[in-house]
């Protein structure tokens with residue numbers, strides 16, 4: 001089959017223990033004199049925001065802290081942050097935290113750069129003006145918003161999470177420091193790690209996967225499968241944390257360029273309607289979506305199962321192949337203690353119609369390996385109840 005055209009976008013990446021301490025130097029390289037530092041109360045309490053603020057101060061950069069960021073960041077928080085950016089005369093943004101502060105920071109940049117409402121950018125390639133410079137310092141190994149062209153923002157009126165996908169959202173610099181993940185609780189480690197695993201899986205089976213994303217995605221599956229339990233049980237194990245951060249970053253680079261699929265479309269719907277944790281939603285849905293998608297990409301799902309350590313014969317047939325792949329995913333979730341049904345999170349049958357409608361409209365569904373109609377999506381939600 002002839003190669004179709006593909007492209008790959010990536011920020012400047014610095015990876016390694018301690019590299020977050022150089023935030024000031026990199027912000028200075030981008031011409032920042034007064035940075036809006038976007039973080040959240042949990043990350044501030046862990047002490048990581050202070051380290052970055054001190055690094056910025058050491059290089060003579062003034063700082064304005066903005067921490068009004070919820071899990072599942074809201075449109076109103078983005079607009080408030082953009083007001084602060086403008087009122088305080090900031091000229092760049094430094095995000096310190098997990099996916100929520102980083103996505104909020106991206107939204108603030110869009111609004112600050114254009115003067116428009118953040119919801120105006122919903123969808124793919126809707127950004128037509130540059131944003132202020134952005135440095136991201138991730139504190140989880142999961143979202144990979146620090147390397148991606150995605151921002152997910154909660155539309156508080158419609159109660160849906162919107163996806164903004166644009167090359168303009170790729171940060172200028174990602175300072176990927178595994179040390180900053182050592183304060184994550186076991187449950188946050190598991191949920192964010194399963195988010196990373198889902199990024200890798202969905203990128204690998206995406207209808208627009210390409211050679212670079214393939215290499216990154218399958219290695220990300222291997223790294224997360226081999227290190228997530230260790231990172232949960234030994235939070236200060238430097239190698240486990242480094243491997244998880246590397247796996248998460250590979251997964252982020254893969255999904256940023258190959259986009260995602262039905263797990264994320266359906267998880268976004270759950271986060272929008274019921275404000276549920278993103279990683280947890282992905283974890284619950286992952287094997288149910290794999291069962292539905294398998295016939296569209298059997299070889300690719302088998303490769304994912306093998307990268308997770310499952311013994312799947314090369315010549316395995318249809319239904320057995322699907323069983324082995326799905327069993328590998330379910331067993332991995334069980335080992336991590338992450339298995340909960342949607343019902344346990346308060347999802348009921350009465351929610352399913354709204355959820356399925358929202359998921360069907362999510363741009364992530366466009367690259368799922370097979371088309372899914374509203375009724376297919378409803379059936380998957382039902383299985384996960």
Ligand SMILES: [Fe+2]
Nearest residue numbers: 143195199278
């Ligand atoms: Fe995700």
